Amino acid sequence: MGAGHAHPMYRRGDSPVHQLPPHCKILAVLGFVLAVVATPRERMWAFAVYALLLAGVTALARVPYGHVARRVLIEVPFVAFAVLLPFLATGPRVEVLGVAVSQDGLWGAWNILAKGTLGVVASILLATTTEPRVLLLGVERLRVPPLLTQIATFMFRYGDVVVAEMRRMRTARAARGFEPRDLRDARVLGRSLGALFLRCFERGERVHLAMLSRGYDGRMPVLLETGASGGQWAASAVLPATAAAVALAAWMAPWTLL
Amino acid sequence: MDASLKVSGLAYAYPDGTQALFGVDVAIGKGERVALLGPNGAGKTTFVLHLNGILHGGAGTVHVGGMAVDARDKKALKEVRRRVGLVFQDPDDQLFMPTVAEDVAFGPANLGVRGAELERRVAAALERVGMAHAAGRPPQHLSFGQRRRVAVATVLAMEPEILVLDEPSSNLDPASRRELAEILTSLDVTVLMVTHDLPYAAQLCPRSLVLSGGVIVADGPTHELLADERLLAEHRLELPYGFVVPQRS
Numbered sequence: 001m002g003a004g005h006a007h008p009m010y011r012r013g014d015s016p017v018h019q020l021p022p023h024c025k026i027l028a029v030l031g032f033v034l035a036v037v038a039t040p041r042e043r044m045w046a047f048a049v050y051a052l053l054l055a056g057v058t059a060l061a062r063v064p065y066g067h068v069a070r071r072v073l074i075e076v077p078f079v080a081f082a083v084l085l086p087f088l089a090t091g092p093r094v095e096v097l098g099v100a101v102s103q104d105g106l107w108g109a110w111n112i113l114a115k116g117t118l119g120v121v122a123s124i125l126l127a128t129t130t131e132p133r134v135l136l137l138g139v140e141r142l143r144v145p146p147l148l149t150q151i152a153t154f155m156f157r158y159g160d161v162v163v164a165e166m167r168r169m170r171t172a173r174a175a176r177g178f179e180p181r182d183l184r185d186a187r188v189l190g191r192s193l194g195a196l197f198l199r200c201f202e203r204g205e206r207v208h209l210a211m212l213s214r215g216y217d218g219r220m221p222v223l224l225e226t227g228a229s230g231g232q233w234a235a236s237a238v239l240p241a242t243a244a245a246v247a248l249a250a251w252m253a254p255w256t257l258l
Numbered sequence: 259m260d261a262s263l264k265v266s267g268l269a270y271a272y273p274d275g276t277q278a279l280f281g282v283d284v285a286i287g288k289g290e291r292v293a294l295l296g297p298n299g300a301g302k303t304t305f306v307l308h309l310n311g312i313l314h315g316g317a318g319t320v321h322v323g324g325m326a327v328d329a330r331d332k333k334a335l336k337e338v339r340r341r342v343g344l345v346f347q348d349p350d351d352q353l354f355m356p357t358v359a360e361d362v363a364f365g366p367a368n369l370g371v372r373g374a375e376l377e378r379r380v381a382a383a384l385e386r387v388g389m390a391h392a393a394g395r396p397p398q399h400l401s402f403g404q405r406r407r408v409a410v411a412t413v414l415a416m417e418p419e420i421l422v423l424d425e426p427s428s429n430l431d432p433a434s435r436r437e438l439a440e441i442l443t444s445l446d447v448t449v450l451m452v453t454h455d456l457p458y459a460a461q462l463c464p465r466s467l468v469l470s471g472g473v474i475v476a477d478g479p480t481h482e483l484l485a486d487e488r489l490l491a492e493h494r495l496e497l498p499y500g501f502v503v504p505q506r507s
Contacts, residue, residue, distance in 0.1 A: 133356035153356065160398045161350055206351040213310055213344040214365035214416065215336055221367030223360050223376075 009071070009127040016235070017061035017129045021228040022138025024236035029126045031240025033119045035247040041111040043250035047118065053242060054121050061129050068124050075120045082112035132156055137224055150220055158203070166196055260288045262420045262448040263309065263322055269472075270304060270316035278304040279316065280472040286420070291442075291449040293459035293480060296469035297494035302452045305469060306422055309450075310342040311335050323419040340369055343413030343447075345423045349405035353397035358389065358408050361397060365416040383415035384408075387441050403434025407441065420448040427455045456484055456497050460504070468493055481505060 017025075032053075039046045058068060086096075089105025096106070127135070133156060140149040169192050180189060265284040271277040278301040286292050296302045307313040308320055314329035321327070322341045328334055346352045355361035362380045371379060384390040387407040397405055406426065413421060426442070427435050439462055442449060453459055459466055459480055466483050468476040470493040476483055483489060484503045490496060497503070 154354065157354055157356055157396075157398070158350075203351060206346065206348065207354050209307070209312060210344075210346050210352045211354065211364075212312055213339055213342075213346075214412065215339050215368030216364075217336075217368065221364065223363050223367060 009124070010131050011063060011067065011128050013062055013129065015061045015129070017057060017125070020129075020232055020236050021141075022130050022134045023141040024138075024228050024232055025126055025130060026135070026138050026142060028236040028239050029122045031237075032122050032243045035240060035243035036115050036118045039115075039247045039250045041107055041114070043253065046246050046250040047114045049246050050118050050243060053239060054118065054125065057125055057239060061125060063125065063128050067128065068121060071124045071128075072117065072120055075116055079113055079116050082109040082116075085109040085112070134224075146220065153220075154207075158200075161203075162196070162200055165199060169196060261321070261324070262286050262288050262290070263320075263450065265305075265308075265320050266318055268305070268308060268316065268318035268320065270308065270313060272304075278472055279308075281318065282469070282472070282474055284467060284474060286448060286450060289446070289448055290465060291463045292451070293463035293466040294450060294452045294469055295454060295456065295459060295466055295483075295495060296452075297454060300469045300493075301472045302469055303424060306344065306424055306450075306452055309420075309422055310339045310344060336369070340365075340416050341419035343416055343418030343421045345406075345409050345413055345421065345426065347425045347428055349397070349402070349409040352409040352412060353405060356396060357393070358384070358395055358397055358400070359393040361408065362393075362412050362415045365412060369416065379415045379417070383411040386414055386445065387411045388437070401434075403430050403437065406430065406434070406438060410438075410441065414445070414447075418447065420450060421445065422450045422452070424452050425455070426451060427453065427458045454495065456490075456495060457501055460484055468495070470494075 032050075036047075036050055039050075055065075058065060085108045086101035086105035089102035089108060091102050091104040093100040094103045094106065095101075130138070133153065136149050136153050136156070139152075140146060173188070173192065178185075178188060180186075263284065263286040265282055268279055268282040269277070270279040282301075282305060294302060294305070304313060308316075309322065309327070311320075311327045311329045314327070319326060322338055325334065325338060325341065327338050353361050355364055359380055362383050363376055366376055366379050380393070381390065384393055387410050389404060389408050389411060392400060392404065392408070397408060400408065410421070410423075410426075423442075426438060430438065435458070439458070442451075442462055449463070451459065451463055463480050466476075466478070466480040467474050468483065468489065475493060476486075476489055481503050484497065
């Protein structure tokens with residue numbers, strides 16, 4: 001209760017991309033990212049082609065570009081370092097807008113920024129077109145140990161419950177006049193966190209009892225069939241295969257556009 | 259009598275030495291609706307967890323539909339857990355799957371039911387609690403009363419011999435409370451309802467047991483037990499202010 005109804009990432013839809021089986025999509029994104037990472041950073045045209053490919057997928061999935069653009073912002077903290085590279089790296093210098101910066105650093109920054117953004121956008125498209133729980137089914141189909149996928153499934157189910165519990169505790173603290181001001185108040189917060197942990201632990205035990213009561217024997221029954229047809233495999237192979245061809249061309253091409 | 263549940267001489271002490279049950283005898287016939295009343299700490303939950311073999315190791319025996327509950331016999335235990343449908347107090351403990359339909363399917367799927375039969379059971383169970391429209395939704399997006407009803411559906415899908423509800427009316431608003439009562443009375447299944455909500459027991463269960471201090475201290479028609487002020491007072495049971503037990507003819 002009180003939890004947001006829409007998942008922040010997933011967007012309901014029935015586009016061809018939405019309908020692909022989850023494990024196909026996961027492998028496609030993985031293949032695409034590998035191709036991107038393997039591309040030499042000097043071949044700028046290759047990255048332009050990758051970006052076009054992703055734009056094509058976005059259009060095919062009928063996802064608004066703004067939806068993707070807003071979510072790309074999560075990479076900002078990770079690429080902040082890239083901005084510093086041209087100033088910190090050593091080697092021959094070039095003038096950019098009147099400032100002398102390291103040429104090597106400039107390439108390094110470009111490398112991180114371009115590959116990072118392409119990878120993030122590909123992942124966003126995956127999460128936007130695949131429901132979280134279906135994503136987990138896909139992961140399971142890819143032979144990830146069931147224990148890990150079960151843990152993730154439970155995190156997904158109980159995340160909201162735990163957050164709601166945390167929020168109630170915060171309200172209860174505030175209702176009795178507690179306002180965290182400085183480091184000394186960390187003790188109170190630490191205790192609350194401990195209590196929250198205990199509550200979660202107890203809930204875990206109760207959930208386990210409820211599972212046992214309904215015949216759980218260590219394996220989750222497979223309830224949703226997520227088999228993929230040959231056509232679906234072929235469709236999801238288009239993105240990584242094209243990307244791999246581009247990467248190969250980038251390695252073979254003797255020219256650069258810069 | 260064709261007994262759904264027969265408990266004889268059940269005693270149990272927790273590993274730390276706290277004795278919770280001191281020889282409980284209970285027999286419930288097929289199709290009966292019985293309330294198990296008792297104050298907090300009377301041993302109600304301990305008793306309930308014995309019915310499907312989650313707790314065991316003390317003295318006494320439990321039979322469900324004629325079958326002995328034996329925690330060492332894993333195969334029999336599976337059947338016992340099908341026969342005893344336990345609905346826990348907090349639906350958030352009971353509903354752990356990503357969607358309502360998957361949660362309802364969890365029990366029968368563990369019993370090996372698959373395909374069309376599984377779908378039929380899920381649909382039928384949700385239909386019986388009036389929650390068919392919510393099949394595809396995540397449980398956390400339902401209201402508390404709806405979650406409680408789905409929790410009932412999760413065990414109905416296992417087609418149990420006896421439905422055991424732990425404090426079914428707790429935290430429900432009056433409308434949800436009435437809706438659940440209507441559902442429970444419409445079910446064609448033996449019901450054991452563990453509660454200290456005496457009006458709810460009076461409304462739903464013709465017969466009641468009082469568990470106090472780890473023993474059954476009273477067993478009889480609900481309206482008679484609830485009219486016995488001394489009995490109630492001795493065992494910390496109280497009717498809500500202003501409540502008068504409706505007399506049955």
